[in-house]
Amino acid sequence: MSQTSSQADGAPSEVVTLKRQLAVLEPQNAELRKQPAEEKSECLCLEGQVIHRLVCLTDHVKDHIAEFDRRVMLGIDLDDDTSLNDPEDNRKYRSYKKLVTWCPSICCGFNNDATGWLICPVDYDWNDPVVQQGIRDYHPDYHVTAHSWPAFLYQDEKYDPLKPVDGLFKGKLLLKTFKYTFTSPTSAEMDNQEQLDPEMLSWQGCPKQ
Template identity: 35%
Template sequence: MSKGRAIRRIVVLYDNIEDLISENDRRCDGDGDDNATPEQDRLQVRYIALNNALPWFHRRATDLEYEEYIHMLKKIRQGADSARGDDTSKLKGLVSEWVNRELKPDPPLDREDKHCHGFVSDACGRLLCPTEMDWNNPNVRAGIRDRTDGHIVTEMSWPSFLYLGYTADANNLEEGLFKSKLLIQAYKAIFTSPSSAKEVAGDGDGANIIEHNKRAKKDMFGKKVKTHVAQIINMQKVTPRSIAYVSCQLQFALSSVTSWRSIDGDFDYVQFWNNVVDFFEKAPGRVARCNVDRLLVWWTRYVIYHVKTSSTKLCLPYNI
């Protein structure tokens, strides 16, 4: 079951593993990809990502008897969904704490009760508000809450919580995108540790994280024990799919929805995940490709390697 825990985090958030396998089998049977639909192409890319995450999967699936194969898929699926649930539970309280500390809503967000999150809350509403709308405008707030024409919030707009300072530049909507403190805190809480997320919040001097890594537990043979998710899944760099995963988890944590679903009112989580992945993996043109590559390098340096190497307070640079 533990083998599947990486799938929702770095492969695909919702698709069944069987659908990925079926598409790969279809192509292997000679149907090819000349007439493939965009969704079939997506499934094939996800199958490749699955094999990158679980290098043993294809060989093992080929060698097993049918009943063993079905049992393996069941365990992998359970591990994948269990990890997503664990991350959701972890962020439920943490995100409330972070928002309360940074935005100081009155009344503060309840760690346990999400019914007063979402657009009911001014703080959550500001963070969930699409960048092209002005949450500070009372008419906009009322329109979003009442879902009036022109104020419908969908997955086709970037929410403010993705931006540095939670504010977008109307003349350059990519400036500061995917660099918000809240997003990086959530990413660290899932992939490194809640304590490293605390350092992003500026609540420590960084020394406790570095010392923790230096004094990583030793097993009886003196080997270093892997201590967090990024190490366990051998994650050497931040990936587009992991950012998409955390973006969806954060959207859910800020919302008033209490259980996972693919669609929340007018907001489609599947398409939102696709939009984030496509921003990185389907950047249009050389300049856009260079920009997203630099952004991913920035993420890797300040989320993965900064935790390993820095001995000072973790500060987020405002420019790539």
């Protein structure tokens, strides 16, 4: 009987303690609501952490792309990521779908024949299948570094190792980009592109802010 009465006496004190804690937390909660939303850079940092945890670091991105291509060839429903009996293949395909969501340009770069031809270093011949595969496989004989000059910088994507300056910074896409930025979008769409030289780049200066 005495134990029951002591429990009844303790209940009101617990309620009072909880109310006191709520009274302390409510102002703090109100202050947190007034704070501005996180900046986009912080959100991108979180997205990077998600991608880091999403894909096994021992897998190449090309393996996920190959799994997608295989399902397309087999006519498998692309909305179903559990249709195969092999859980490893299902995991690769789920990783591919997530990567496409977070990184829409996953099928560009050297994984795409058109963009690979443009950014291929002038030291290599992108038309050679061995070169393509070597670059995509990170082969030590086909290094691509920050010191590599991509083909799109040169006029008609042609590079002369004996005259490395000839045609440099006169690529068609590069000139279009220059005109679009410093003159007008209309001039960038003109077929007869002017041959701009470094002197023009120097006196044009920076675009107005």
